[in-house]
Amino acid sequence: xxxxxxxxxxxxxIASRRNERRNFLRFxxxxxxxxxxxxLLSACGSDDADLAASPTPxxxxxxxxxxxxxxxxxxxxxxxxxxxxxxxxxxxxxxxxSSLLTGTGTQGSVTGGAQVPFQDTVVREYAREIAIDExxxxxxxxxxxxxxxVAQPAIDISAGTAAAPGAFTAAARAAGVIGSTGVFNPYAxxxxxxxxxxxxxxxxxxxxxxxxxxxxxxxxxxxAAGILAAEAYHxxxxxxxxxxxxxxxxxxxxALITAANQISDARDSLDGTVTNSSTGVIGDDDQGITGSDxxxxxxxxxxxxxxxxxxxxxxxxxxxxLNKTAVSAGGFFPAGINGNIKTSAANA
Amino acid sequence: MxxxxxxxxxxxxxxxxxxxxxxxxxxxxxxxxYIGAAGGYDVQPNDVGSSILFDRNGDxxxxxxxxxxxxxxxxxxxxxxxxxxxxxxxxxxxxxxxxWAYYGRAGADVQRGNIxxxxxxxxxxxxxxxxxxxxxxxxxxxxxxxxxKWEGSVRxxxxxxxxxxxxxxxxxxxxxxxxxLFFTTxxxxxxxxxxxxxxxxxxxxxxxxxxxxxxxxIGMEYMYHQYQDNDARVRVTAGTALAGxxxxxxxxxxxxxPNTSGTTFRRSDENFRWHSLRGTVSFRF
Numbered sequence: 100x101x102x103x104x105x106x107x108x109x110x111x112x113i114a115s116r117r118n119e120r121r122n123f124l125r126f127x128x129x130x131x132x133x134x135x136x137x138x139l140l141s142a143c144g145s146d147d148a149d150l151a152a153s154p155t156p157x158x159x160x161x162x163x164x165x166x167x168x169x170x171x172x173x174x175x176x177x178x179x180x181x182x183x184x185x186x187x188x189x190x191x192x193x194x195x196x197s198s199l200l201t202g203t204g205t206q207g208s209v210t211g212g213a214q215v216p217f218q219d220t221v222v223r224e225y226a227r228e229i230a231i232d233e234x235x236x237x238x239x240x241x242x243x244x245x246x247x248x249v250a251q252p253a254i255d256i257s258a259g260t261a262a263a264p265g266a267f268t269a270a271a272r273a274a275g276v277i278g279s280t281g282v283f284n285p286y287a288x289x290x291x292x293x294x295x296x297x298x299x300x301x302x303x304x305x306x307x308x309x310x311x312x313x314x315x316x317x318x319x320x321x322x323a324a325g326i327l328a329a330e331a332y333h334x335x336x337x338x339x340x341x342x343x344x345x346x347x348x349x350x351x352x353x354a355l356i357t358a359a360n361q362i363s364d365a366r367d368s369l370d371g372t373v374t375n376s377s378t379g380v381i382g383d384d385d386q387g388i389t390g391s392d393x394x395x396x397x398x399x400x401x402x403x404x405x406x407x408x409x410x411x412x413x414x415x416x417x418x419x420x421l422n423k424t425a426v427s428a429g430g431f432f433p434a435g436i437n438g439n440i441k442t443s444a445a446n447a
Numbered sequence: 448m449x450x451x452x453x454x455x456x457x458x459x460x461x462x463x464x465x466x467x468x469x470x471x472x473x474x475x476x477x478x479x480x481y482i483g484a485a486g487g488y489d490v491q492p493n494d495v496g497s498s499i500l501f502d503r504n505g506d507x508x509x510x511x512x513x514x515x516x517x518x519x520x521x522x523x524x525x526x527x528x529x530x531x532x533x534x535x536x537x538x539x540x541x542x543x544x545x546x547w548a549y550y551g552r553a554g555a556d557v558q559r560g561n562i563x564x565x566x567x568x569x570x571x572x573x574x575x576x577x578x579x580x581x582x583x584x585x586x587x588x589x590x591x592x593x594x595x596k597w598e599g600s601v602r603x604x605x606x607x608x609x610x611x612x613x614x615x616x617x618x619x620x621x622x623x624x625x626x627x628l629f630f631t632t633x634x635x636x637x638x639x640x641x642x643x644x645x646x647x648x649x650x651x652x653x654x655x656x657x658x659x660x661x662x663x664x665i666g667m668e669y670m671y672h673q674y675q676d677n678d679a680r681v682r683v684t685a686g687t688a689l690a691g692x693x694x695x696x697x698x699x700x701x702x703x704x705p706n707t708s709g710t711t712f713r714r715s716d717e718n719f720r721w722h723s724l725r726g727t728v729s730f731r732f
Binding site: 165167168169172242243244245246247248315316318319 | 515
């Protein structure tokens with residue numbers, strides 16, 4: 100049985116236990132606060148403190164991937180597909196083997212292309228030699244790129260019709276080589292072929308020179324220099340034979356010199372380095388095949404230091420897209436080119 | 448009489464509790480065997496300055512930079528001691544993950560006067576993760592993470608009891624399975640991570656335990672854990688995208704000279720350390 104005294108002791112004991120618990124919880128709570136505070140403090144030392152790039156409070160867009168050597172060689176490969184198809188059709192009447200056309204991106208077909216009925220043995224042999232070189236360039240670049248190689252994009256190397264002009268006709272019209280309703284067929288004869296080749300060759304030289312600063316690996320930079328040299332040889336011989344035919348006796352074809360110079364001016368207009376109207380030369384990187392006098396040759400288009408000129412990738416695309424604005428398709432590449440370099444420069 | 452019985456019934460249990468709760472130091476309330484559980488939240492110190500180290504020349508020493516083909520530092524965007532949010536350094540890192548922990552424990556104590564000594568064994572798991580990340584100019588990120596799969600420990604315990612309250616310190620050996628993980632946004636190279644293994648470490652801390660009844664006690668405990676974890680390696684080789692492309696192979700910072708077979712990563716921070724704050728509950732036999 101319990102008596103009053105016992106009851107009082109019980110109440111005392113309950114109070115005592117309550118105090119013990121309170122003391123314990125007070126202590127424990129203090130500990131929790133202390134350690135909680137410690138973890139808060141640790142959180143204050145930002146985990147990102149040693150990141151070199153200073154973090155920003157609001158996320159900024161991720162930077163675009165920088166171009167690598169494969170991107171640059173793939174850009175070159177697109178141009179080589181164009182040149183190789185043109186010369187292969189012109190010299191042999193057939194395009195590249197289908198095994199040389201596969202790769203990443205969208206593979207396209209070739210519109211146009213035909214064997215040229217050469218009359219001049221020299222032109223025919225030059226065409227054959229250049230065609231073999233250009234096909235070899237395609238094969239070399241594809242081997243170097245391996246699985247990273249882009250597929251051949253859709254290519255237009257046709258003359259087309261007056262109503263539906265192909266890329267060559269569009270280029271010739273824009274340059275004033277033919278009238279606005281004319282048709283330019285680069286496969287029609289020796290001279291037409293030479294002008295067609297002239298449209299491409301100087302572009303190739305300036306493209307490789309301009310891309311040289313983008314190639315990091317010296318092994319592949321040397322290879323690109325080798326291709327640049329080959330393209331320069333090609334350009335030199337095309338320019339030489341155009342100049343020679345323009346001055347030959349009998350029957351000088353002066354229209355060839357005029358047309359070549361018009362094409363140069365058109366390229367300058369497309370890539371934004373237009374001839375200065377007052378001096379006639381300032382900014383005229385892409386020079387024709389004659390100097391200030393029509394009889395004076397200008398086979399090698401160089402500056403005052405004797406250096407050939409460069410084009411940026413965007414400027415090159417201005418010319419092959421036949422468009423001075425920033426676009427990603429047109430002209431000789433109706434569906435654009437494959438790879439990470441696709442857009443022409445804004446020169447309008 | 449009925450009222451008397453009822454009164455007796457009402458007070459019988461509190462009376463018993465009162466007698467138990469009035470254990471004193473002289474009763475050696477902390478002597479004996481017990482089982483219990485511990486749970487709480489684990490936090491990490493900031494391992495500021497930690498990074499990923501590289502062995503480029505294959506000599507086993509992690510003292511080289513990974514450079515691009517032009518000689519520039521491929522990891523110039525830097526490192527952080529957390530996990531990368533994206534492949535871009537501009538988005539920064541997530542802080543290391545703190546996490547909940549839960550353990551089962553068993554132990555035995557002997558009390559002599561106010562002094563309590565004992566031994567406690569513990570087994571459980573913590574959700575804590577410790578990461579370090581690097582950013583390359585690709586841009587890509589590389590995160591090396593470690594986490595505790597399970598942890599066991601045997602510790603000595605010594606304390607000072609005041610009636611039913613025990614203040615104690617504890618120190619002992621730990622044995623843990625530490626998983627090493629690797630994440631990257633680099634899709635060109637191939638990566639193989641190794642180094643997940645059981646590691647020895649130590650634990651030390653202290654706490655307070657309060658008996659509520661003769662058999663039940665609760666407490667709060669701080670514990671520091673440290674494990675050496677220096678075996679984590681990530682081997683970088685050519686992925687399928689690279690293997691088929693000579694120019695990509697020739698330019699890949701992990702595969703260029705002086706060692707075209709690849710590169711090995713390890714963490715600069717060789718220790719996995721964290722702090723626990725846990726509540727405990729024990730049943731004393």
